[in-house]
Amino acid sequence: MVGCPGCGSKLVFDIESQQMKCSYCGKLYVVSQVSKHSKSADEHPDMTRDEYSEEPIMSEGPVMEATVFTCSQCGAEIVADPDEAVTWCSYCGSPATLKSRLSMIRKPDKVIPFKITKKECALRYREVARKQIYAPNDLIRKGKAESFRGIYMPFWSYNVSRSGEYRFPGKTVEVIGNEQITTSYMANGWIESRQHDLSHDASVTFDDAVSEKIVPFMGKDAVEFDDCYLNGFYANAADQGEEEYRQNILSTESDIIITKAQWNLPKFGMDEQAAKQQLADTGNYKISMESSLQMYPVWFLSYRHGDRVSYATINGQTGKTYADFPASPYKYLLFSLLTAIPLYLLINLVMSATPAVVMFSALIAAFVASSIYQSEVTEIFVKQFHVSFGKKEKIAAKLKKAFTGFGTVAMIFVYVVLYLLFDTNEYLPDLGANFDYVYMVIAAILLVILVIRFFKMKSRFMALSNVRLNMTNGLFVLVAVISLAMFIIRPADDYLYYAGGFAAAAIVALSVVNLIHGYNILASQKPKQFKRSGGDDLA
Amino acid sequence: MRKALIILCMLAALCLTACGHHAKPEERGRLYIEDVSDLLSDEEESGLRSEMEKLLEYGSAAFVSVGDARYSGYNAYDSSAAGRYAKQKYEELIGPESGLLFLIDMDNREIYIYTYGFIGDYVSRSKARSITDNVYRYATDKQYGTCATKAFEQINTLMNGGKIAESMRYISNAFVAVLIALLINMLALRALNRKKEVTAAEVADANKNTVQFRHKGLDIISRKVVVLRSSSSGGRGGFGGGGGHFGGHGGGHRF
Numbered sequence: 001m002v003g004c005p006g007c008g009s010k011l012v013f014d015i016e017s018q019q020m021k022c023s024y025c026g027k028l029y030v031v032s033q034v035s036k037h038s039k040s041a042d043e044h045p046d047m048t049r050d051e052y053s054e055e056p057i058m059s060e061g062p063v064m065e066a067t068v069f070t071c072s073q074c075g076a077e078i079v080a081d082p083d084e085a086v087t088w089c090s091y092c093g094s095p096a097t098l099k100s101r102l103s104m105i106r107k108p109d110k111v112i113p114f115k116i117t118k119k120e121c122a123l124r125y126r127e128v129a130r131k132q133i134y135a136p137n138d139l140i141r142k143g144k145a146e147s148f149r150g151i152y153m154p155f156w157s158y159n160v161s162r163s164g165e166y167r168f169p170g171k172t173v174e175v176i177g178n179e180q181i182t183t184s185y186m187a188n189g190w191i192e193s194r195q196h197d198l199s200h201d202a203s204v205t206f207d208d209a210v211s212e213k214i215v216p217f218m219g220k221d222a223v224e225f226d227d228c229y230l231n232g233f234y235a236n237a238a239d240q241g242e243e244e245y246r247q248n249i250l251s252t253e254s255d256i257i258i259t260k261a262q263w264n265l266p267k268f269g270m271d272e273q274a275a276k277q278q279l280a281d282t283g284n285y286k287i288s289m290e291s292s293l294q295m296y297p298v299w300f301l302s303y304r305h306g307d308r309v310s311y312a313t314i315n316g317q318t319g320k321t322y323a324d325f326p327a328s329p330y331k332y333l334l335f336s337l338l339t340a341i342p343l344y345l346l347i348n349l350v351m352s353a354t355p356a357v358v359m360f361s362a363l364i365a366a367f368v369a370s371s372i373y374q375s376e377v378t379e380i381f382v383k384q385f386h387v388s389f390g391k392k393e394k395i396a397a398k399l400k401k402a403f404t405g406f407g408t409v410a411m412i413f414v415y416v417v418l419y420l421l422f423d424t425n426e427y428l429p430d431l432g433a434n435f436d437y438v439y440m441v442i443a444a445i446l447l448v449i450l451v452i453r454f455f456k457m458k459s460r461f462m463a464l465s466n467v468r469l470n471m472t473n474g475l476f477v478l479v480a481v482i483s484l485a486m487f488i489i490r491p492a493d494d495y496l497y498y499a500g501g502f503a504a505a506a507i508v509a510l511s512v513v514n515l516i517h518g519y520n521i522l523a524s525q526k527p528k529q530f531k532r533s534g535g536d537d538l539a
Numbered sequence: 540m541r542k543a544l545i546i547l548c549m550l551a552a553l554c555l556t557a558c559g560h561h562a563k564p565e566e567r568g569r570l571y572i573e574d575v576s577d578l579l580s581d582e583e584e585s586g587l588r589s590e591m592e593k594l595l596e597y598g599s600a601a602f603v604s605v606g607d608a609r610y611s612g613y614n615a616y617d618s619s620a621a622g623r624y625a626k627q628k629y630e631e632l633i634g635p636e637s638g639l640l641f642l643i644d645m646d647n648r649e650i651y652i653y654t655y656g657f658i659g660d661y662v663s664r665s666k667a668r669s670i671t672d673n674v675y676r677y678a679t680d681k682q683y684g685t686c687a688t689k690a691f692e693q694i695n696t697l698m699n700g701g702k703i704a705e706s707m708r709y710i711s712n713a714f715v716a717v718l719i720a721l722l723i724n725m726l727a728l729r730a731l732n733r734k735k736e737v738t739a740a741e742v743a744d745a746n747k748n749t750v751q752f753r754h755k756g757l758d759i760i761s762r763k764v765v766v767l768r769s770s771s772s773g774g775r776g777g778f779g780g781g782g783g784h785f786g787g788h789g790g791g792h793r794f
Contacts, residue, residue, distance in 0.1 A: 134731070183763075340716045358718075372729070
C-alpha cells in the first residue's frame with residue numbers, strides 16, 4: 001500500500017487530476033513524489049522467484065511482487081492491492097471466494113493511466129444501452145458507475161520497422177467506345193515504414209474478440225510503469241509471450257501499409273490480397289520488431305445470466321465502448337406485438353389478406369428466419385470451434401451472402417409484389433393471375449431449398465449439440481411442408497387454412513424465439529475455466 | 540434509392556388511377572338470372588330476384604351459375620378461372636356500365652363477385668372477398684339460393700352505407716402483421732448489435748507511423764482488349780389499344 005506522506009492513509013490514483021489522492025485527507029501528490037519502488041526479484045537478490053510462486057506467470061523479463069486473487073469459480077486471476085476488498089470476480093460475475101497469494105508477475109514496461117472516469121464510463125455505457133431495446137432491464141439498470149471495475153490489461157506493444165522493395169500487382173478495366181481494355185500492372189519501388197505502438201492483449205483471460213473491439217490505444221500517453229498507477233484498480237497479469245502475436249502484428253502492419261499505398265500510389269486497381277501476400281514474404285524485406293509490455297486501462301462490467309456471462313468493456317483512455325447485450329425473449333415478443341399493432345392498422349388500409357396469404361406469409365417468414373438461422377449457427381460454430389482466421393473470414397463472407405443473398409431478397413420481392421401489391425391490394429388493378437398456382441410452385445421451390453439447407457447445416461448443428469438450435473432447423477422444413485400441402489389440397493374451408501396458417505405462424509414464432517437463444521449464445525460466453533480443462537462454450 | 544422512389548411514384552400513380560369514382564347511373568339497371576346449372580328452386584329464385592331488384596337503382600345485377608356442360612375452363616389449380624369467366628360474362632351481359640355479377644362456378648367449386656362502375660366503388664375487391672367468405676358455407680351445404688340471396692343482402696347493406704362482417708380480412712391481416720413484426724424485430728435486433736470492426740486506417744491514425752514509398756514505376760504486364768457487341772438494337776413493340784375491355788374487380792371463395 002502506498003501511504004499518504006501527510007496522514008498515512010491509502011493513496012489511490014485520481015483520474016481527474018492524474019495524481020495520487022489521499023482517500024482520507026484528499027491531498028494530491030504527483031506520482032513521482034510518492035512512487036513506491038517495486039520489489040522485483042532482481043532488486044532483491046536474496047529472494048528467488050520460487051519463493052513467491054511455484055509457477056511464475058511470465059518467465060522472461062523483469063518481474064515484480066504482486067498479490068494475485070484467484071476466482072474459485074472460473075479460475076481467473078486478478079492482481080490487486082492486498083488491502084483491496086475483492087468481493088466478486090470481474091470475469092464470471094460470481095460473488096465467489098477469491099483466494100489471494102503472493103506471486104511474481106512480469107513487470108510492465110509502461111502504463112497508460114486511466115483518462116475516462118467511472119462516471120463518464122457509466123454515461124458512455126448508458127448511451128449505448130439506451131438503444132438496446134431488447135436487452136433485459138436488469139442489464140440496463142446494472143450500468144451504474146459503481147458496477148464498473150477499472151482493470152489494467154496487459155498488452156504487448158510493438159514498434160515495427162520495415163524496408164525493402166515492393167512489388168504490388170493490380171488490374172484495371174476500362175471501356176472505351178466498344179472496346180473493353182483490361183490492363184494488368186505491377187507497381188514497384190522502395191518502401192520505408194516505421195510504425196509505433198501496434199498492440200495485442202497479452203492475457204488469455206481477456207477475450208481477443210472483445211479486446212479487438214476497444215483498440216486502438218494511443219501510445220503517446222504511455223508513461224514509465226509505476227505500480228502507484230494501479231492503486232485503486234485491479235490489474236491482470238500477462239500470461240502470453242510477445243512472440244505469440246508477432247504474426248498478427250505483422251498482418252496489422254501490412255494492412256496499414258496497404259491503406260497508405262492506396263492513398264499515396266497512383267491508381268492501378270491494386271490487388272490487396274496479393275499485395276498482402278507480397279508483404280508477408282519476409283524474405284523481401286528487412287523487418288525489425290521491438291516489443292514492450294504495457295498496461296492499458298479498461299473499464300469492465302460483467303453481467304451474469306444463468307450460467308453465461310456477457311461483458312461490457314470501455315477503453316479507459318479513449319472511451320470506445322464494446323458491450324454484448326443479450327436479448328430478452330419476453331421483450332422481443334412484446335416489441336413484436338407492439339410493432340404488429342401499427343402494421344395491422346396499415347395493412348387493413350391497403351390490403352385484404354386471405355387465409356392462403358397467411359400461409360404464404362408464414363412460409364416466407366420461415367425462409368427469412370432460416371437464412372438468419374444459417375448465419376447464426378455458422379457464427380456459433382466459428383466461435384466454439386475456433387475455426388482458423390482465414391476460414392472464418394470466408395465463412396463470414398458466405399454468411400453475408402446467404403443472408404443478403406439473391407434467394408432471400410428475391411423471395412421477399414416476390415412476396416411483396418404478389419401479395420402486398422397485387423393479390424391483396426385494394427387499389428391496384430386486378431391482374432386476374434393464377435396466384436394459387438404461383439404459391440404452390442414457390443412453396444415447392446422453397447421446400448427444396450430448406451431441405452438442402454437442413455442437410456448442409458446438419459453437421460454443424462450436430463457438432464454444436466444444442467437441442468434448441470437443432471430443433472429449429474427442422475421447424476423451417478415443417479412450415480414448408482405444411483404450406484405446400486395446403487397449396488396442393490387448396491381446402492375450401494377457411495378453418496383448415498387458419499389451422500395450417502396458425503400452426504405455421506406458431507412454428508415461426510417458436511423458431512424466432514430459438515433464434516434469440518442462438519443470438520444470446522453469441523452475445524455471451526460460458527465463463528472460461530482458466531487453466532482448467534473441460535470448458536465448453538455452449539454447454 | 541432513386542429506382543425505389545420511381546417505383547413508389549409509379550405505384551402511387553396506379554393507385555390514384557384505380558381510385559377514380561364513378562357517378563351514380565341515371566337509369567335503372569337490368570336484372571339477369573342465368574341459372575344454367577339449375578341450382579335455384581322457383582321459391583329461391585323469387586326471393587333472390589326481390590333482393591337483386593334493390594340493387595337496380597345503382598346499376599345492373601346478374602346471377603349466373605355454370606356447370607361442366609357449359610364451361611370448359613376447369614383447372615384444379617387455376618384459382619383465377621372463375622374470376623375470368625365472371626368478367627367475361629359481365630362484359631357479355633352488362634357491358635361497360637355500373638353493375639354486379641354473382642357467379643356460382645360448379646366446375647371450380649367457387650363463388651365469385653365481379654363488379655364495376657358505381658357499384659364497384661362500394662363493393663371493393665376486399666369487400667367482395669369478405670362477402671363470399673361470409674356466405675360460402677351455404678354453398679358448401681348446397682343451399683345455393685340462400686348463398687346468393689345472403690350475398691345480395693350484404694351487397695345492398697354496403698350500397699346503403701351499412702357495414703358487413705369482415706372476419707376473414709381482419710383475422711388474416713392480423714396473422715400477416717404479426718409475422719412481419721416478428722421478422723422486422725429480428726432484423727432490428729441484429730442490426731442494433733452489429734459490431735464495427737477496427738480498420739487499419741483507425742489503427743494508423745491512433746499512433747505515430749511513417750510509411751514512405753519511393754515509387755519507381757508502374758509496369759504493364761499485359762493488356763487485353765475485348766470488342767463489345769453493339770448495344771444499339773432497334774426497339775419494337777408498344778401498347779395496343781384496348782377494345783371493349785374495362786377494369787372491374789372482384790373476389791371469390793371456394794366452397
